[in-house]
Amino acid sequence: MFRAPPGQVQTWAQYRGRVDNRQAIGSWLSGPRAAAEEMGADFGYRGERLGLPREGPGSVAPLGRRFGALFVDWAVSMLIAYGLFARGDQQAAGNWALGVFLVMSLLTVGTVGSTPGKRILGLRVIAEDGGRLGAVRVALRSVLLLLVIPAIVWDRDSRGLHDRLARAVQVRI
Template identity: 50%
Template sequence: MGKQPRWTQTWIGGTRAAGVDLGYPGERLGFPRAGSGSVSGFGRRLGAITVDWLICTWAIAGGLLRADPRGATWVGLAVFAVEYILLVGTIGMTFGMRLFGVRVATLDGGRPAFGSVVLRTLLLCLVIPAVVWDRDQRGLHDRAARTVVVRL
């Protein structure tokens, strides 16, 4: 009898530890492995959203609420949502996304419709859908809006 892995090793280590090849992120969606048009990694996405959040909360909302900085978080979130809806809806990316070389695209590589952008933004503002990812590095907000973040 050969040595078989304990069930906890495959469960804790995920499907890759069980010997299942899932391919690269975006392969089953038809995106290239690397370069322009490939699915963006976590680091670029985190960097982009951090830049956008800082711009919206510190620069814009902080300037609007100098007298009462306690309200800057909610105003910052509202400014963040408006920034995402306007910029992703018109040019496909925000300031942070441009800085980190990524954009939001539909599953066929085009620009998302306005309704998809609004849905994606509202779910992104809830945070939880954005931190639950699938094997193609798409958050629940991307899956619901039928979008993906790709490299420029």
């Protein structure tokens, strides 16, 4: 417990101000990045380290569009699995949908650079150097995406671990 020097009365605000330095640790609302930026750290914009533009075509895809594309792709996979393989069994449709999603991702990202959902929402998957992904990198990315955990671990460029390991980036068309 903090005690005031003899002869001084310690108020709660003074005590709290000495113990809790929100500029140094960040608040739970703004997070550590905002606190670091307030102290002068410059993180740049998403994709700057990769040489991508800040906005427009070729810039890093926003998370909302990426989640929307994933939703569309999963819905298409479920419809195909339910219609062709599951024969009315919803549990089997979910299991088959994983395989359909993997095949769809391998074929579409490997050939045209985007899945149906990404194409609808104006996104594309490219290599870090701007070229196309090779078959091995597309396969690595697709398998890691199905494992989910690598896809939800992001870096400061908003790339999932599956994209980092495959040396890929999702950009706007």
